[in-house]
Amino acid sequence: MQPDEVQTTEQLLPLVYAELRRLAADKMAHENPGQTLQPTALVHEAWLKLGGEQNGQWRNRNHFFAAAAEAMRRILTDNARRKLRVRHGGGQQRVDFDDCPTAADSEADHILAVSEALEKFAQLDPKRAELVKLRYFVGLTFEEAAEVFDISVPTAKRYWSFARAWLYEEIRGDR
Numbered sequence: 001m002q003p004d005e006v007q008t009t010e011q012l013l014p015l016v017y018a019e020l021r022r023l024a025a026d027k028m029a030h031e032n033p034g035q036t037l038q039p040t041a042l043v044h045e046a047w048l049k050l051g052g053e054q055n056g057q058w059r060n061r062n063h064f065f066a067a068a069a070e071a072m073r074r075i076l077t078d079n080a081r082r083k084l085r086v087r088h089g090g091g092q093q094r095v096d097f098d099d100c101p102t103a104a105d106s107e108a109d110h111i112l113a114v115s116e117a118l119e120k121f122a123q124l125d126p127k128r129a130e131l132v133k134l135r136y137f138v139g140l141t142f143e144e145a146a147e148v149f150d151i152s153v154p155t156a157k158r159y160w161s162f163a164r165a166w167l168y169e170e171i172r173g174d175r
Contacts, residue, residue: 016061020046020068026139027072037079046071062148065138066130073137077115080108117170121163128163135160 024039024046049071050064058064114136122129127149134140134148146156 016064016068017043023139024072027076027137037076042072042075045075049074062150065134065140065148069130069133069138069140073115073118073133076111076137080111080115083108084112113171114167117167120170121166124166125163128159131156131159132163132167 020043021039024042028037028039028042046068050067058067118129118132121132131145131149134145135142140148142153142156142160145160146153149156151159
């Protein structure tokens with residue numbers, strides 16, 4: 001696909017589906033056991049969200065993956081919020097009676113905290129915030145994220161280090 005060539009959603013799906021599925025599987029591998037959202041479902045939900053955006057027009061691969069990262073972030077954040085609702089267990093975790101030491105922080109809490117902090121960070125530094133979305137919510141490597149932004153891998157790593165430090169301080173409440 002040429003950099004300035006516009007691609008429709010239908011043309012793009014066969015080209016990126018396998019890669020999106022792999023990225024979603026990598027991301028979901030880090031979720032708590034018993035996760036009801038499966039990688040294929042995450043990709044399909046993101047695809048449905050993307051179908052309505054931009055009228056299905058994508059300038060290039062990078063444009064598409066940036067939108068896919070945002071869609072996956074929103075889906076995972078909404079899923080985390082749903083899990084924290086009282087009628088869905090209110091953040092309680094299923095624990096086997098034999099394994100009753102202490103309750104650890106839930107993954108849903110962490111996803112929500114990162115997402116909320118990331119929204120604030122995006123107002124200050126949109127490019128670095130997009131890199132976080134691609135790495136954290138989609139699971140891109142530094143090399144893949146650098147390619148999306150057309151920057152060097154060391155620059156992507158510097159962006160990541162800065163963003164992680166800022167987000168850590170924000171989540172910890174030092175801001």
